[in-house]
Amino acid sequence: MKQTIIHNAIVINEGQRFRGGVIIEGEFIAKIFRGDLPESQMEHAELIDAEERWLIPGAIDDQVHFREPGLTHKGEIATESMAALAGGVTSYMEMPNTNPQSTTQEELEKKYARAAEVSAVNYSFYMGATNNNLDEVLKTDPRKICGIKVFMGSSTGNMLVDDQETLGEIFKNAPTLVATHCEDEAIIKRNIEIYRAKYGEVVPISRHPKIRSAEACFKSSSKAVELASKYDTRLHVLHISTADEMVLFQPGPVKDKKITAEVCVHHLWFEEKDYAAYGTRIKWNPAVKSADDRKALWEALLDDRIDVIATDHAPHTLDEKSHSYFKAPSGGPLVQHSVTAMFEFVLQGKLTAEKVVEKMCHAPADLFRIDRRGYIREGYYADLVLLNPNKSWVVCPENIIYKCGWSPFEGTTFNTQVSKTFINGQLAYDRGHIEPSVRGKRLEFNY
Incomplete structure (x- = not known):
């Protein structure tokens, strides 16, 4: 050997x-x-x-969108997994809002078959929930699939689950962890009407955190926590973005929790004032919000109310991102630069290297109960x-591996x-x- x-x-x-x-x-x-x-x-x-x-240990990213099948002009399993590899991410969990969507066990297994052919790093794929596929969701094998993804707010691909009876059944009967995107759709629609009435179709990108507001996030996240508490569900709330939501989570080791939270690199790096410089390149759902929100996320990360750091890697072409507010899609490529971005914070003294390893390697392994990964351990x-x-280096088009060819970190040292x-x-x-x-x-x- x-x-x-x-x-x-x-x-x-x-x-x-x-x-x-x-x-x-x-x-x-x-x-x-x-x-x-x-x-x-x-x-x-x-x-x-x-x-x-x-x-x-290699980082484990619990939330990526690699765009295959159906959206491969943005990214592919092969290209994005190579970007992950170059960034020190050795395992990923990919989302179901592709085309076709991963909302049947058959379509889900097609993704696994494709990844076995081309993925440069280790992989898992979420089973996607909708308002009418409960039977398929409940077939999910928790030993082979990382979790069930529930969009409690619509985003790219619009897999919104808003039927209350279906939500209750998912939370009650889920055979594995439930991971949620939490933004209240009614509040977002109301805010869109307000800002469309004021600006027409040329809403400034700076209004994004007002449209996809803290109120919308908290209402949806608190609903998810309420359901999980009622049914004793293992709940993982993805990409937390607001100070208000921090009251929903408790400090402590991830292995002792049933309700956990994730923060993304972009919500730790950027804040509302950065829309002026970056425009739609930093348009994500949930939105990058205020400096106070960012500060609260950091505090919760350091006291272990937030359990995991991930990316929500979601590539779009620059042409797509260059459209006006309503037409520009949300999301951006991050998986190649997440580890180095977090270690930049280490050099700035915001957290320790040990804490980065805990949140990007150990905690995802513990939270998802991954077999023999996430630690440097014998066996x-x-x-x-x-x-x-x-080693100082500058992010530039020549060293970007994403198929979309750009990064919100371009020009960053x-x-x-x-x-x-x-x-x-x-x-x-x-x-x-x-x-x-x-x-x-x-x-x-x-x-």
Whole structure:
């Protein structure tokens, strides 16, 4: 069996850091060691000198849109998973609002088959709920599928579930975790009417957080929490964006919770004033909101009311994003830059490297009960990332891998760079080179 040794690394894992490394045998971590490895163990192995770079578990992104099938002019499983690989994201969970939508078990399995052919990193796909597919939703196998996605507010693809009886049945009978997009549709429609009456079709992008308002978010999120509390459902509220919603969540270890929350990189990075510079490039649903909202998200992240950091990676072409407010789609590409963006905050002193690893690696693994991933542990899959914490680089079109070819971070200087990414023990990304033969595996879940 092939043996690879990563040595002379600064290992950051489970709240600790130490100089040492790992021995990889086949797909798995066979040994973790501190200090120097005896030369006798190096004789027949491939040696990788980490040169004191940081060794972390691969990040797990619990919310991406890779646009395949049906929307492949924006992105594909192949292209976006390569972007994830280059960004240190070794596993992803992809959303059902493609064309056709993943609202039957048959369509869902087609995505898994395609990912087995082309995905550069590990993968899972959500089963999508609608107002009339409850029978299909309840067939979901929790050992093989990450969760059930419920749009409690409409977004790209319009899979809104607004039938109260159906919502109740989903929350009552869900065989696995329920992940929700929470924005109240009635409030949003009311706000659209107000701003359309004022501006016509040329509503300024700065009004986006007023249309998809904090009120709309809180009303929907509180409804989801109410249903989950009533039926004892495992609920994960995606892309929280407001200060008001923070009262809905409790601090503590994710493994002890049934109701959890996710924050996205863009809600931690941008705030309302940034619409002036970025325009529709930072149009997301839920919207980037005020400086006070951003501050509250940071506070909740640090005190563990927010459990996971993800991206909601959702590529559109620049031509699509250049349209006027109502026609420009919401979403943007982020998965290649999420880890480096969060480590930029580490360098700024906003949080520790250990906290980033907790929120992007350990917590998603615990929350979704992923089998043997998200940690550097003996017997776990060797999904590993080497980071250079002293490497400045600028995001530009020449180093963007997304099929859409742009990033809201274009022109940004990051001071941490992904050097190498290992997928199931294989070196899949090495300083700009992607190994095209490497394929990820389907995630499995411990139920």
